[in-house]
Amino acid sequence: MARWELAELRGRLVEITSAAAGAPLSVAIDLVAKAQRGGETVAWIAARPSNFFPPDAAASGVDLAALVVVRVRGAQVAARAADKLLRSDGFGLVILDLEPATQAELSTALQARLLALAQKHAAGVVFLLEKRGDAPSLGSLVSLRVEARRRRTTEGRFVCDLFALKDKRQASGWTHGEAFDGPAGVR
Amino acid sequence: MDRLACVDLPSLSLQLLLARHPEWAELPAAVVAEDRPQALVLRVNEAARAAQVFPGQRYAAALSLAPELRAGVVPPHDIEATVAALTIRLQRFSPRVEPAADGFGATDPDVFWLDASGLERLHGSLAHWAESLHVDLGSAGFIARIAVGFTRFGTYATAKAQARAGVILFGDPAEEDAAARAAPLDRLPIDPAMGAALRKLCIRTVGDLVRLPARGLLERFGPEAHLLHRLAAGDLCPPLAAHPMEETFEDEILLDFAESDATRLLFLAKRLLDPLLARLAARGEGVAELRLRRTLERGRGPREDSIRPAAPTLDALLLLDLLRLRLEGAALPAPVAALHLAVRGAPIPHDQLRVFAEERPRRDPHAADRALARLRAELGDGAVVRARLLDGHLPETQFAWEVLEQCAVPRPSGADGAGASRFLVRRICDAPHPLPPRPRHEPDGWLVRGIAHGPVLRLIGPYVLRGGWWAGEEVHREYHFAETQRGELLWIFYDRARRRWFLHGRVE
Numbered sequence: 001m002a003r004w005e006l007a008e009l010r011g012r013l014v015e016i017t018s019a020a021a022g023a024p025l026s027v028a029i030d031l032v033a034k035a036q037r038g039g040e041t042v043a044w045i046a047a048r049p050s051n052f053f054p055p056d057a058a059a060s061g062v063d064l065a066a067l068v069v070v071r072v073r074g075a076q077v078a079a080r081a082a083d084k085l086l087r088s089d090g091f092g093l094v095i096l097d098l099e100p101a102t103q104a105e106l107s108t109a110l111q112a113r114l115l116a117l118a119q120k121h122a123a124g125v126v127f128l129l130e131k132r133g134d135a136p137s138l139g140s141l142v143s144l145r146v147e148a149r150r151r152r153t154t155e156g157r158f159v160c161d162l163f164a165l166k167d168k169r170q171a172s173g174w175t176h177g178e179a180f181d182g183p184a185g186v187r
Numbered sequence: 188m189d190r191l192a193c194v195d196l197p198s199l200s201l202q203l204l205l206a207r208h209p210e211w212a213e214l215p216a217a218v219v220a221e222d223r224p225q226a227l228v229l230r231v232n233e234a235a236r237a238a239q240v241f242p243g244q245r246y247a248a249a250l251s252l253a254p255e256l257r258a259g260v261v262p263p264h265d266i267e268a269t270v271a272a273l274t275i276r277l278q279r280f281s282p283r284v285e286p287a288a289d290g291f292g293a294t295d296p297d298v299f300w301l302d303a304s305g306l307e308r309l310h311g312s313l314a315h316w317a318e319s320l321h322v323d324l325g326s327a328g329f330i331a332r333i334a335v336g337f338t339r340f341g342t343y344a345t346a347k348a349q350a351r352a353g354v355i356l357f358g359d360p361a362e363e364d365a366a367a368r369a370a371p372l373d374r375l376p377i378d379p380a381m382g383a384a385l386r387k388l389c390i391r392t393v394g395d396l397v398r399l400p401a402r403g404l405l406e407r408f409g410p411e412a413h414l415l416h417r418l419a420a421g422d423l424c425p426p427l428a429a430h431p432m433e434e435t436f437e438d439e440i441l442l443d444f445a446e447s448d449a450t451r452l453l454f455l456a457k458r459l460l461d462p463l464l465a466r467l468a469a470r471g472e473g474v475a476e477l478r479l480r481r482t483l484e485r486g487r488g489p490r491e492d493s494i495r496p497a498a499p500t501l502d503a504l505l506l507l508d509l510l511r512l513r514l515e516g517a518a519l520p521a522p523v524a525a526l527h528l529a530v531r532g533a534p535i536p537h538d539q540l541r542v543f544a545e546e547r548p549r550r551d552p553h554a555a556d557r558a559l560a561r562l563r564a565e566l567g568d569g570a571v572v573r574a575r576l577l578d579g580h581l582p583e584t585q586f587a588w589e590v591l592e593q594c595a596v597p598r599p600s601g602a603d604g605a606g607a608s609r610f611l612v613r614r615i616c617d618a619p620h621p622l623p624p625r626p627r628h629e630p631d632g633w634l635v636r637g638i639a640h641g642p643v644l645r646l647i648g649p650y651v652l653r654g655g656w657w658a659g660e661e662v663h664r665e666y667h668f669a670e671t672q673r674g675e676l677l678w679i680f681y682d683r684a685r686r687r688w689f690l691h692g693r694v695e
Binding site for chain 2: 021026054055061087090
């Protein structure tokens, strides 16, 4: 069963975490491309002083013209922006790229509102957080928490593994791997 | 070289009439438009021609010329059904068959084109293939004239010109062209008035017609003559528009224990039906016909049933209800040992396909735009953006963020995920961060981001980017990917002008 498809993430709060040798951004961008291929409108809420490199996202199949990017500062502002987007029922996937230091701003009440909206409008809400797998989760309302790991296979080729740290819909501990090419120049 | 075959079933409607009335074969016979005295005679056989009965005459007039004339009406839907059935039959000989119901600007249901390319490998030779085709049509009760050649008009004209049923095979295009030019015009279904006018001018064959100037033909005789000239001269060669092959989807289940209970049989049929519906939905079709075959135990003959819904549908409940009615109908003499289900598809309206599409909610694009407007009002215009790729040299000049007013329908590259390319994506800093200098000794003990991140183990590069010298602002950067002990893949560069290392991002 395809566990890492938008259909599996609808109506859930999902957390993608990673340590240093991780691939959360690549996995999230791949999810964006999949959602767009399924005809869904996607919003990316960037709450960090850095962002995905658009040429790499385009190479991975993302339609940049249709990807809404909301630039904010702070997890709380990001969550309120996500609230507005989800409430409109115009988006099937909302990704929040958060600074780890601001994670605490996401109160349970905020998460509960986002979860209710995600369930009501059958949308997926994904948080990108840079932290190790043994660090605490955002909260109990997160239905799926995965750690994105990256490993090199051959020269210039990698596999990104998603390891399910928590999955409320089925037994956690599953892994899902997909092959990626490195960006130009990576051997 | 492509090979083409033209199959002409002369006066198909007359053949259908005579098949219905075989006792008329030796008598003058005609197809009339309607069963009334003033109806037009459409087709006649040779015996009627011999009695001076020709198409275009009134039925009453024809009867006065040939009192023993037999005539009948062949409804258009009978001809259409025959053409459809013949198309399927001919698809056994070639995967690409075009019925010429709309051929050459005139309705000509007598003609079919078959793509004969490569078939000699299956049948030994094209002659053998054509003969097999001729024999098969004969066994179905049709008189056929078949021409195998290289061009549509060439095979068409020569097939029409054949005096008798049979096969003619051309070895090279020149031979076909010569035979086509020799074909009499009165063998082709052209307007009788035009034909008469051309005969007065001694234009009797296709070759005579081709020698006339096309423009003059258009001015004097109109577009039909001009079209015929273009086709005959080879100026117009429409490609074969093959009729799509009907595919039947089927599946079978062999039962471990024979079953006579209708409800249990219905559940078994549902197991067969669901995947077949999904396959049809993938083609944009619904079930036009269900064929159920129940193989009975103890060697009794199979029971076959055909079920047709009122319209092609993907409604599983409706189809199962029809199946239930059939299964609960007459009792069978023995239990069922095997169930075979076949479905024939037909195009259905698009909204029916939603049943089998992924359960995806409808999104309101206007509501999404309103949400973006609210965000712009709260956060400022520059907060809601989208990326636009540019033709820049440096990474930060390869894209720009532009204000987004309205959501766009996504048009991602790659039709499905299976073949889509995946690349690791870099995270780019808003501005490059200065890094500590790299120690002179090699290999690296270079702590790029402090002790916590560990030293750089490997540097991949350099990839030099230079530019701006023409504007007096030279940029010289040597990009590297730095693998640290922690496994990070940092995207860094050495700025020659500033003699400093910078962190531009990392691969995530």
